[in-house]
Amino acid sequence: SYNAKIVIMDEPTSSLTEKEVNHLFTIIRKLKERGCGIVYISHKMEEIFQLCDEVTVLRDGQWIATEPLAGLTMDKIIAMMVGRSLNQRFPDKENKPGEVILEVRNLTSLRQPSIRDVSFDLHKGEILGIAGLVGAKRTDIVETLFGIREKSAGTITLHGKQINNHNANEAINH
Numbered sequence: 001s002y003n004a005k006i007v008i009m010d011e012p013t014s015s016l017t018e019k020e021v022n023h024l025f026t027i028i029r030k031l032k033e034r035g036c037g038i039v040y041i042s043h044k045m046e047e048i049f050q051l052c053d054e055v056t057v058l059r060d061g062q063w064i065a066t067e068p069l070a071g072l073t074m075d076k077i078i079a080m081m082v083g084r085s086l087n088q089r090f091p092d093k094e095n096k097p098g099e100v101i102l103e104v105r106n107l108t109s110l111r112q113p114s115i116r117d118v119s120f121d122l123h124k125g126e127i128l129g130i131a132g133l134v135g136a137k138r139t140d141i142v143e144t145l146f147g148i149r150e151k152s153a154g155t156i157t158l159h160g161k162q163i164n165n166h167n168a169n170e171a172i173n174h
Contacts, residue, residue: 098124
């Protein structure tokens, strides 16, 4: 309804681009100016701090607190969420990478010109993230790696053995 008095949004930005998120936030602020009450459900703390006046924290399905956002810190909210103080959110950890289990060198896609000369190593016990904005061709890299997209150059070495994937089934069977 165009004249809603209350709007409930559950993770509304989960599949939006940054531009779409900014547009949504503009709409939310206009609704607020018109006197519309908004329940905004999100796990993204940055969004909560940008939009909300008050925050309600739940833990394991139980209400913990409802407080004005002014004066709260992210650490305080996280402490309420997890039920304890977090002195060090990301404790120091010595990272001793294992042996290289996947080596990609100069991977270039035949039909995707933006995928060229991609190189990385994956070590045993390591999690490798491939990051980029929407449209940055992250998926195309993986599709080329798996043989869904044909490669024109580069090498893929798995457990010390060079492989050539021509389709996903072949990649899975290595």
